[in-house]
Amino acid sequence: MPVExxxxxxxxxxxxxxxxxxxxxxxxxSTVKAWDATDVRWALFYPDAYEVGQPNQGxxxxxxxxxxxxxxxxxxxxxxxxxxxxxxxxxxVPQFTVDAHRPVSAFDVLGVSFSTELxxxxxxxxxxxxxxxxxxxxxxxxxxxxxxxxxxxxxPEPLADFxxxxxxxxxxxxxxxxxxxxxxxxxxxxxxxxxxLLLSLAATGGVYVPKFYDVTYRPDGRxxxxxxxxxxxxxxxRKHTLLDLDAWPYPKAPVVPVAETVHERYSVEIxxxxxxxxxxxxxGMITRPVRERSITTVGNMVKGGLKSTGFSxxxxxxxxxxxxxxxxxxxxxxxxxxxxSNVGLSLPSTRVDAFxxxxxxxxxxxxxxxxxxxxxxxxxxxxxKVINKMVTExxxxxxxxxxxxxxxxxxxxxxxxxxPTEEDEDVTAIADxxxxxxxxxRTATGRKDIRCTVSIGGFVPKPHTPFQWAGQCPPxxxxxxxxxxxxxxxxxxxxxxSVGFRYHEGTPSLVEGLLSRGDRRVGRVILAAWRxxxxxxxxxxxxxxxRWVAACATGLAETQVDLAWYxxxxxxxxxxxxxxxxxxxxxxxxxxxxWQSAVSPHGAGEVEDCRWTPCxxxxxxxxxxxxxxxxxxxxxxxxxxxxxxxxxxGR
Amino acid sequence: MGVLQNGGEPVTTQHLLVRYAKRGxxxxxxxxxxxxxxxxxxxxxxxxxxxxxxxTPHPKISYAGGAPTGVASEAEYLSLTLTSRTEADDVRERxxxxxxxxxxxxxxxxxxGKLPASRLTASEWQIALPGLPADNVVPVVRKFLALTEAPVxxxxxxxxxxxxxxxxxxxxxVIDDASRGSALRMVVRHTVPSVRPDDVLNALRDxxxxxxxxxxxxxxxxxxxxxxSGVVKL
Numbered sequence: 001m002p003v004e005x006x007x008x009x010x011x012x013x014x015x016x017x018x019x020x021x022x023x024x025x026x027x028x029x030s031t032v033k034a035w036d037a038t039d040v041r042w043a044l045f046y047p048d049a050y051e052v053g054q055p056n057q058g059x060x061x062x063x064x065x066x067x068x069x070x071x072x073x074x075x076x077x078x079x080x081x082x083x084x085x086x087x088x089x090x091x092x093v094p095q096f097t098v099d100a101h102r103p104v105s106a107f108d109v110l111g112v113s114f115s116t117e118l119x120x121x122x123x124x125x126x127x128x129x130x131x132x133x134x135x136x137x138x139x140x141x142x143x144x145x146x147x148x149x150x151x152x153x154x155x156p157e158p159l160a161d162f163x164x165x166x167x168x169x170x171x172x173x174x175x176x177x178x179x180x181x182x183x184x185x186x187x188x189x190x191x192x193x194x195x196x197l198l199l200s201l202a203a204t205g206g207v208y209v210p211k212f213y214d215v216t217y218r219p220d221g222r223x224x225x226x227x228x229x230x231x232x233x234x235x236x237x238r239k240h241t242l243l244d245l246d247a248w249p250y251p252k253a254p255v256v257p258v259a260e261t262v263h264e265r266y267s268v269e270i271x272x273x274x275x276x277x278x279x280x281x282x283x284g285m286i287t288r289p290v291r292e293r294s295i296t297t298v299g300n301m302v303k304g305g306l307k308s309t310g311f312s313x314x315x316x317x318x319x320x321x322x323x324x325x326x327x328x329x330x331x332x333x334x335x336x337x338x339x340x341s342n343v344g345l346s347l348p349s350t351r352v353d354a355f356x357x358x359x360x361x362x363x364x365x366x367x368x369x370x371x372x373x374x375x376x377x378x379x380x381x382x383x384x385k386v387i388n389k390m391v392t393e394x395x396x397x398x399x400x401x402x403x404x405x406x407x408x409x410x411x412x413x414x415x416x417x418x419x420p421t422e423e424d425e426d427v428t429a430i431a432d433x434x435x436x437x438x439x440x441x442r443t444a445t446g447r448k449d450i451r452c453t454v455s456i457g458g459f460v461p462k463p464h465t466p467f468q469w470a471g472q473c474p475p476x477x478x479x480x481x482x483x484x485x486x487x488x489x490x491x492x493x494x495x496x497x498s499v500g501f502r503y504h505e506g507t508p509s510l511v512e513g514l515l516s517r518g519d520r521r522v523g524r525v526i527l528a529a530w531r532x533x534x535x536x537x538x539x540x541x542x543x544x545x546x547r548w549v550a551a552c553a554t555g556l557a558e559t560q561v562d563l564a565w566y567x568x569x570x571x572x573x574x575x576x577x578x579x580x581x582x583x584x585x586x587x588x589x590x591x592x593x594x595w596q597s598a599v600s601p602h603g604a605g606e607v608e609d610c611r612w613t614p615c616x617x618x619x620x621x622x623x624x625x626x627x628x629x630x631x632x633x634x635x636x637x638x639x640x641x642x643x644x645x646x647x648x649x650g651r
Numbered sequence: 652m653g654v655l656q657n658g659g660e661p662v663t664t665q666h667l668l669v670r671y672a673k674r675g676x677x678x679x680x681x682x683x684x685x686x687x688x689x690x691x692x693x694x695x696x697x698x699x700x701x702x703x704x705x706x707t708p709h710p711k712i713s714y715a716g717g718a719p720t721g722v723a724s725e726a727e728y729l730s731l732t733l734t735s736r737t738e739a740d741d742v743r744e745r746x747x748x749x750x751x752x753x754x755x756x757x758x759x760x761x762x763x764g765k766l767p768a769s770r771l772t773a774s775e776w777q778i779a780l781p782g783l784p785a786d787n788v789v790p791v792v793r794k795f796l797a798l799t800e801a802p803v804x805x806x807x808x809x810x811x812x813x814x815x816x817x818x819x820x821x822x823x824x825v826i827d828d829a830s831r832g833s834a835l836r837m838v839v840r841h842t843v844p845s846v847r848p849d850d851v852l853n854a855l856r857d858x859x860x861x862x863x864x865x866x867x868x869x870x871x872x873x874x875x876x877x878x879x880s881g882v883v884k885l
Contacts, residue, residue: 015721015866024676310691
């Protein structure tokens, strides 16, 4: 039976809402397939507004991977803003996909990609609008399998009540494997009903089905044990790791939005994973090992991607793009290929390293040089050692000097506040650093109109990192330190106006902390907050700390634990962490030793990058059967005009 | 005519006038959305588009005032500057292959230069009134046309603006479409601030409550200079 489009019901609502074009689909490279010509159907959900979700690389990849399969259909769905949500409720319009405006409840799978925990309440809105029961336990064989992935799904326990299944790690092969299991189950007449399908998925060892695990709690509130409650379910679930990124050159032809979105560019991931070992960085810990795309594949993807989209910007994505073994060649060759074509090239993520400026110079050869961003993360040398961000003040000054001298007018510096062992002085040290940066810029350029923006966010301890045991810094301490930093920045009038200061209040970070390291009991908090109106918690105009505090009081009323217990409390080695049964490959003892080394009273120990130094036994490669995949390949891109030697000592 | 293109070399240019439609779901695209779609469209179509010189080069596309977000159109205009001569029909086909369905190029013609606003002084609009018999609408229109002024207000980016909907309306007719109801067809002068078809509809609502709530389908049918018998298409 074909599924009817709900567009006729939606259409009269669109003149009444902000930016209606985000809901209409029909974008270049979007795919609409005949419902009946396919046998497994995915609705891919990004739990934020279209303008944020559409550029998401994960959804873009899976959308293509799935739609390339002849009998598989994948459509996209996003969170609707509260203005449309209200109208949809009033008129009974269900959560829909933007591709063919099919109701989400008609699909086999609702796949949701979580980049941040602050999107959790938006899942509940979408389920509710879709007419899918919020609680997994209440769903029947007619409902889609609600399947989560993405970085924030590495601890899915706070969502355990609402999710049917979870995949951790790379999605490309996982979605195809899940598709096969669903197809066999459907073709076989749905043996065992909904649980039969979930059991088949769980039996693969790579799909976590929360309801097949029981969690017990100790009298003091800590977790006792997490154990499978039926046969055929593994004690721990492994993350997926895609090897050979050259064999998976996606997205090839991403959707080109008509609505304005946060990133308007063709993005190619030049490598996945990072082994720099920054202790706060969940992304770097859970995506190991480093797997590079070759210069040839990168070149082909850029060429094909620009042609298929018409974008004029290319982003070379990764967690630390300058670390690609052939980044120099990639930068020169792409700049050569696109010289005079008005294509802009950029490295969105840059470490503090003068070489990065040289690369940025090369990539922006033909374009403007407006701003460069660096992330020292810690204000003092001591703090940077604690987080294993091995950048000295000298490195930073050398880097910004190169940038300003190269014609960049503005340098943006990212920091974190509330890091383990942090004192007020570690944060106010940022003011000193900013003054030195401006002084270096003025000396290098002889001008006074160069600028530096300090951007600072609250640190949130994340699962699967050495800081997973840390007590989160209370928001009032973070806010107080930020006030002191603001005062220190304003104190010196000679530099004050050249330094911008951007920060956020500490309270959203505390809620992010609750959701990041929460266990299954936090599900009731999420439900209470959502019932009280929580939506779009990542947006300051919608976030309400008071609402979350109240939701903790009701949701945790029958437990021995509270908001502080989940956030500001330091954990010890023996405590069972809610995500211990989800295997990211990291050796728990290695993480603990790295944590101890970070906070050692004798000063933090440093960990080098295993790409250039011997393996330090984080455990991932042997546990997951993976290996570091890096170049150089020695190849160059066709279309480059010359082979200049790239100056590495600035210009 | 020559302009300076990358490297300062003068290049011959060709000016093309593009008439395009905004149809169906794409009527919900704003002016800026359409502009972005065309910028990407000319790149996907691999047209030899000229770029402005300066710090941030932009493709040389100039847009005439677009139909409002949510309003469909069969008569939107823009002009393109190309750096090498390309057959107009070829440009139309390539653009249509490159643009999203619903942003449809209707005609491409050679033109002398940039599109001056003076060539677009009025539009013909249609408002569909499904289920509403013409007999119910005709007396309302007569009343409206007999008014000396019809002040309406609309919230714009510059705040609440007041305009006279009656003064801008050159003609207003009721089309009878017995099977589906009726439609309004009107010629409206381009004014500042602009009087849009929904402003005229609101003015009509002030005269009578015969119209249903909600926004009916509105379409710009033609755009051009104002002649004696209505809009002279560009």
